[in-house]
Amino acid sequence: xxxxxxxxxxxxxxxxxxxxxxxxxxxxxxxxxxxxxxxxxxxxxxxxxxxxxxxxxxxxxxxxxxxxxxxxxxxxxxxxxxxxxxxxxxxxxxxxxxxxxxxxxxxxxxxxxxxxxxxxxxxxxxxxxxxxxxxxxxxxxxxxxxxxxxxxxxxxxxxxxxxxxxxxxxxxxxxxxxxxxxxxxxxxxxxxxxxxxxxxxxxxxxxxxxxxxxxxxx
Numbered sequence: 601x602x603x604x605x606x607x608x609x610x611x612x613x614x615x616x617x618x619x620x621x622x623x624x625x626x627x628x629x630x631x632x633x634x635x636x637x638x639x640x641x642x643x644x645x646x647x648x649x650x651x652x653x654x655x656x657x658x659x660x661x662x663x664x665x666x667x668x669x670x671x672x673x674x675x676x677x678x679x680x681x682x683x684x685x686x687x688x689x690x691x692x693x694x695x696x697x698x699x700x701x702x703x704x705x706x707x708x709x710x711x712x713x714x715x716x717x718x719x720x721x722x723x724x725x726x727x728x729x730x731x732x733x734x735x736x737x738x739x740x741x742x743x744x745x746x747x748x749x750x751x752x753x754x755x756x757x758x759x760x761x762x763x764x765x766x767x768x769x770x771x772x773x774x775x776x777x778x779x780x781x782x783x784x785x786x787x788x789x790x791x792x793x794x795x796x797x798x799x800x801x802x803x804x805x806x807x808x809x810x811x812x813x814x815x816x817x818x
Contacts, residue, residue: 622709629713633742634720637729649733660733665726683719687712704757710750717743 644650644661651658666679690712718741721728730739 622705622712625706625709626713626716629710629742629746630717630720633713633717633746636731636742637721640731641729644731656734658733658735659731660739662730662739663725663727664730664739665728680719680722683715683722686715687719690715703753707750707753707757710746710753714743714746714750717741717746 640659640661644659646661646663649658649660690708718728728741728743730741730744732741732745733739
């Protein structure tokens with residue numbers, strides 16, 4: 601196999617494994633979200649609250665007809681379409697997102713898993729099962745956590761990537777200037793060699809002409 605083809609197939613294999621890792625993280629998020637919602641849906645009554653040993657959080661079963669943290673109530677079709685768009689964008693732009701850094705890969709996986717987790721509920725029930733209650737914040741679920749963390753990580757990576765751009769651009773400009781100087785020096789050297797060769801050729805031609813002329817014409 602030619603060396604170029606070997607590198608091509610190796611690159612394709614790495615990209616495939618990266619996508620597999622994306623789906624593994626997303627599946628873990630979906631599984632955790634689905635299982636916790638299943639426990640709440642089957643073992644708690646609507647609006648029932650269960651106190652936990654830790655005081656800052658409790659379990660409260662609510663049916664959320666809106667978006668994350670209860671925003672935009674009764675917009676089922678809108679959120680189904682939005683979830684499909686989010687999932688499609690993650691898959692389509694995954695290679696570009698991944699280039700931002702390692703955190704961006706994790707963020708894409710979390711966004712993908714969180715969007716699918718809530719999408720399953722909307723298609724099945726027409727609402728999302730929420731149960732994590734901080735008392736002072738709208739009730740949410742595991743998928744909401746994944747979405748929030750994923751978006752936050754992606755935002756951080758975008759900022760970091762933006763800060764690195766000036767340094768990278770400066771390095772590229774310096775490298776470009778260096779290459780241009782080297783090319784210019786080589787061109788000057790080539791022109792000088794050409795002039796020397798032309799001069800030598802002219803002298804040779806003159807000598808050849810003189811050698812063929814009779815002495816009286818010289």
